[in-house]
Amino acid sequence: MKKPVIFFDWDGTLCDSMQLCIEENRNTLRLLGLPGQPDEVLRRCNGPTFEEAAPIIGIPPERMEEYCRVRLSCALDLVEKVNRLFPGARELLEALQPHADLCIVSNGTEAYLKKCLKHFGLEDVFRLVVWCHPERTKTQNLALAIEALQPERAVMVGDRTGDIRAGKANGLPTVAAAFGYGNSQEWAEADFRADTMDELRTLLIHFART
Numbered sequence: 697m698k699k700p701v702i703f704f705d706w707d708g709t710l711c712d713s714m715q716l717c718i719e720e721n722r723n724t725l726r727l728l729g730l731p732g733q734p735d736e737v738l739r740r741c742n743g744p745t746f747e748e749a750a751p752i753i754g755i756p757p758e759r760m761e762e763y764c765r766v767r768l769s770c771a772l773d774l775v776e777k778v779n780r781l782f783p784g785a786r787e788l789l790e791a792l793q794p795h796a797d798l799c800i801v802s803n804g805t806e807a808y809l810k811k812c813l814k815h816f817g818l819e820d821v822f823r824l825v826v827w828c829h830p831e832r833t834k835t836q837n838l839a840l841a842i843e844a845l846q847p848e849r850a851v852m853v854g855d856r857t858g859d860i861r862a863g864k865a866n867g868l869p870t871v872a873a874a875f876g877y878g879n880s881q882e883w884a885e886a887d888f889r890a891d892t893m894d895e896l897r898t899l900l901i902h903f904a905r906t
Contacts, residue, residue, distance in 0.1 A: 699797045700904050701823075701847035703838060703863070705854030706802035707742055708876035710785045711812060716778045717742035720770040721753060727766050728759065742877055743856045745803045745828050768805055775811050782875065784893030789821050791897055795904035797845070799824040801838045801852075801862070835862040842866055851903055853896070857882040871899060 707713040718738045725732055733753045741749035746764040755763045792798060799822055802809060806827045813819045824845060826837045838852065852863025855876025863870035864885075872878065872886035873896060883889050890896035 698848050699795065701797045701799060701845055701850040702792060702900060702904070703799050703801050703841065703850060703852045703868070705856070705859045705873070706800050706804055706809065706812070708855035708878070709853060709859070709873045710781060710789075712780050712782045714739060714742055714877065716771065716774055719774055719778055720767055721749075723770040724763065724767040725753065727770070728763065730754065739877075743803065743858070745830075746805070747830060768807060771808055772811055775808070776815050779812060779815070781816055782893060784897070786816075788893055788897045788900070789818070792900055792904060793821065795901065797823040797847070799826070799841055799845070801826045801834060801841055803828045803834060803858070833862070834858050835865045838862045838866050851900070853900070855882075857885060860885045871896065
């Protein structure tokens with residue numbers, strides 16, 4: 697019998713990357729010679745793709761490519777200094793591994809996710825990692841992951857509307873990581889809600905064993 701599959705978002709679900717997002721965008725604006733933005737604006741760039749985040753902080757359309765390139769470089773420079781897992785995330789993954797195949801479907805770039813997984817020693821934990829693609833939405837990326845794995849049962853876990861809607865569009869039950877970066881309105885769209893990492897572990901172990 698196939699193991700069930702648990703699809704995780706990365707930032708805001710397993711990885712507490714908010715400080716990284718703020719600092720990488722602050723450095724990027726400085727390097728591009730563009731006006732700085734308050735932290736509350738920079739925080740809104742955590743979750744969307746780079747292309748979606750650019751207009752939030754006032755990147756001119758003609759500098760989009762430059763912004764994406766410089767921001768990725770800034771992010772990679774900061775991963776080992778600033779990024780961290782949410783408390784309990786490593787224990788969650790360890791508890792789930794015997795019972796389910798674990799996967800990531802993220803709006804993060806390939807280089808960013810690979811560096812994160814190496815830094816945190818999680819390279820062998822996930823059966824599949826799907827990163828952002830400028831021509832695909834998260835819903836489409838999740839569909840590709842489902843097609844590749846052909847799971848008999850699966851669930852999508854994330855902290856933002858995009859994660860929850862991607863899961864629903866692909867016919868999966870959804871779990872809101874309500875300790876992440878979304879809000880109550882976003883989390884209300886999910887089938888289940890976990891307010892802490894312990895609640896998430898209990899819920900997902902129950903799912904995997906049922």
